[in-house]
Every structure is written in structure tokens, then in C-alpha cells.
Amino acid sequence: MNLNAAIFGYGAYVPIYRIRTEEIARVWHGGGAGPNRMKAIASYDEDILTMSYESAFQALGMANYPKIQAILVGSESKPYAVKPTGSILSDILGYNSILGVDLEFACKAGTEAIQLISGMVSAGTIDYGLAIGADTAQGRPADELEFTAGSGAGAVVLGKPNGKEVAKIKHSVSYVTDTPDFWRRPHDQYPMHLGRFTGEPAYFTHTTSSVKMLFSETGMNPSDFKYAIFHQPNPRFPVEVGKRLGFTDEQLRPALLNDDIGNTYSANTLIALAKVLDMAKTGDMIMLASFGSGAGSDAFVIEVNSRGDDDGYVPFSERLRNYREVDYATYARWRGKIQK
């Protein structure tokens, strides 16, 4: 679908704490490491509400606090099963005449929020909206998901283009099927998955399908883009899917984050977008494709304008350099893996 929406501010938040996958492997597998070097973990007093607040605060500041009329929060690790994160966050941010909604679609709930708000903005039903993806991803102890399941949040303020935007969202498509690669039943603490099934029939099929649909609808091809952002469940998949679709290392590498922070689920592509927008120049084109298990993929064409005055803005990559490592016992205590 053609969209007439733009990003006026963006924010990315990753908790300060990391655990090395060597430490997880030491505890459960007698040595070795996971596919990534480290993952970010939320502190004992953080959850998706607090991380959403952090990323939203950055995004709203960059957008100069416009009158927001919708806050959509995509996540699969909400603090309440029934009580919207969107409404709590709206209240904390001081916006009450607003649509506050939670969305869920495994790792692509954040890009769903972007799609929906872009649609509302394009249709003229709202002037500005805030789209957020956030997760404190849960991996069952000793399961391979535990190596990568990380924590983080990303936010974008969206409105109609007026020449002062950071970037325009020009086009978006979605591709979904019923694919049982990953799921969590009500009241279960940890998700289930079908191991290798999550690769070919799930991640690769859906991601390539949405991106090919995007190319077909827009007439664009990989050489039209400066940057390509793919969902990063591990360090390998985004590079492999990018190469299959015809993107180069130079287009793919700027967005890569999984080795340092793991898979932040709904926040994954929004955080990568913030990293890329930090370095992008006016006129650069960005292709962004999320993936959510269950399964589906959203793909976007984004055209960069300018971030404008950025006095005091600390780029995301710089903020990422400041971290503290914790051991498995601390991680297990903080993330509720010890039964009391």
C-alpha cells in the first residue's frame, strides 16, 4: 500500500546489562557459546512499559513533543494479560485524549504499529501517533532461544510529511500465513518452537515473500536502496536473507546488532532502524523487513530527509558501548527464572 506518512522522531532503548552467551553455555551446556556474543537483559525493575517509556521519551523529544493521538505498543511480554500497556504509557506521558492499544505478532508487532499509525496518518484520521515495539524476550532455561532472547524497545513518532520530517514512509506490504514455527499458549511462561523449522518455512519464506511483493508493487530493486534492515533473530539469518534477495554487505552491515544485544523481538527492527537513521543522509533509501513467528513479515520503503538540529543527541551506537556484564545467577534472579 502507498503511504503518506513520515517519521518525525525516533528512539531506541537497550538496557545497560548484558550476559555473554558463553556464560549461558557454561551453565547449561558445559562450555561453548551461542550464535551471538551477548544479549541485553532488562534489570529487575524494567519491563516493556519502562523500556517503551525510554524509547518514546527520546522519539517525542526529537519530534518536539507533538500532540499525539494514538499510542500503539507491540509486544509479546506485556506486564498485564488484561490491561493495556498503551493506556498506562499514555497516562505517564501525559496524553489522555488518545487511542492507546497493544498489539501482538511475535517479533513483528512493532512494525505492525508503524503500519497502522501510518495508515491512520495517511487517511487523515490523526495528525500524529506513536508506534512502539518492545520486549523482554523469554527463553526457557537451557533452550537454544535463551542465547538470543534479549530486551529492548524502539519508538517512532509518525505524522504527515511537511518537509521537517526525519524520513518518509512511502510504501508498505505484509505477507502472513499460518506457520507453527513459534508460539506461546495462555498462562505459559515460555514460548515453544519447532527448532530448525523456524528457518526455511518461516523466516526465509515470509521475509523473501514480503520483500519481493514490495519490489513488485514499487518497481524498485535492491540497488535502489542505501540500507537494508532485516529482522535479526540471530547474526546469520539477516545476512543470508539479504544476500538471497540481492543486497550487498555494504547495505546490510550498518543495521546488524544481534551479536551485541541478541534478538529484542518486537523492538528488533525498530532499534535497527534507529541505528541506521543515525548515520543516514538526505535522500538515502531504506528497505526494512520485519518477521514475526506464526508467521508474517512487514516490509517498508523509507526515504530519509533530515534529522535537523541534534544538539545533545547521543547516537544509538555510542550509547550501546556503555554496558555492564552480569552472571547467570543475577540474570536468573532478575528475569524470574528462580522459583521462590
Added chain:
Amino acid sequence: MIPIAYWRNRKVYTRMVGSKCKDCDAEFFPPVRICKKCGSRNMEEKEMPRSGSLLAYTKLSEPAQEFKEYAPIYLGLIRLDNGVNIISMIADADEEKLKAGARVQATVRKWAEDGKEGLVYYGYKFRVSQ
């Protein structure tokens, strides 16, 4: 915590809404109904600045029951940029960085949970600026 009391005070806890005297401009947090400086009742709501400097801190290894699972808790005496002094929990505390004069900024974190079935209570905490 008491859910209704928290609900009534939530903008104080999350947005740091204090009060300002319309007669003498003195600011207060938490909010007061009567100006402690000039005695005026002519008060208005005022959001406090979300940054300040750390004056001192203390470490609680045996906090109250509702915070026990978060021990140790760090409590900071903070002078906000408008000159108001407050006491706040410190998030992501690193004792090496908790020095008098350190710049701090407010964020929102979980304060406590009423078990697994009750409410989650959110509120301001300060952390040392990067």
C-alpha cells in the same frame, strides 16, 4: 502499596508533578497545598525538571518487605535543576559512579508489584547520566 492511593497520586509518582506558589514562585515536590515559604494557598501544579545532581546516597540491604526482592536498594538525595531536593531510588546503581555532584536524570521504573496477581506500580527513579 494501596492501589487507590497509588492511582490518586500517579502523576506525582510518574510525571513528577509537584506544586508552585503563584505568589512567591517557590516550588515543592511532593506537592503541597500551602506554600512552605510564604504561607500562600495560591498554588498550581508544576512538573519538576527531570534532571539534577546527586548530593548523597545510601544503600539499603534490608529494605521494607515490598522491596525485599530488589535488595540492595540505593536511595539518593538529589537536588533537581530548580533547586528542589528530593529523595529517589537510584536505577542501575553503580557505586563507583555514585559521587556527590554526579549528574542524574529521571526515568520511570517498576517500584513494586503486589505479588503475581496484583498491580504493578511504576514511578520515577533517577540514574547517573551517561
